[in-house]
Amino acid sequence: MYSETLYRFADTGNAQLPAPTGAATLVICQNMQPQPTEQETLFLNNILKAVGLTTPAQVQIIHIAPNVVLNCSQIITQFKPQKLLFFGFIPEQVQLNMRIGLYMPTPFNHTTLLFADALHLLESDKQKKSVLWQHLKQLFSV
Secondary structure: OOOOOOOOOOOOOOOOOOOOOOOOEEEEEEOOOOOOOHHHHHHHHHHHHHOOOOOOOOEEEEEEOOOOOOOHHHHHHHHOOOEEEEEOOOHHHHOOOOOOOOOOOEEEOOEEEEEEOOHHHHHOOHHHHHHHHHHHHHHOOO
16 A cells, blocks of 8 residues: 555646647647637737847747646657746646746756746736747847
């Protein structure tokens, strides 16, 4: 018998994720709706443009529903990004048992991770946008 507490994690295999494009930056956004709003899409595009990511060869964007289970390690293995940005997720939601503060670029498994609030929350909060921008400038050497 085990004296430890055992946790079973869902093995999603990331089957719902699209095929990797080979982009060096992967952005995963959690959306409350099945598709991002036009406002969220425009806001995200402006963020990416500000750090010099303007083509599909540079960045791959994936939108995820709130109830989908993701595994960060599997995502890194499958997509091999240099930078992985999560909007609307916390580390536990992608099966990471690490303390990572929001907006803090963090190296993990040959990838730099950055967790941020959901796009709809960021868009209306000047202070959060400012903090995100400061860390994105550092992450992308802007």
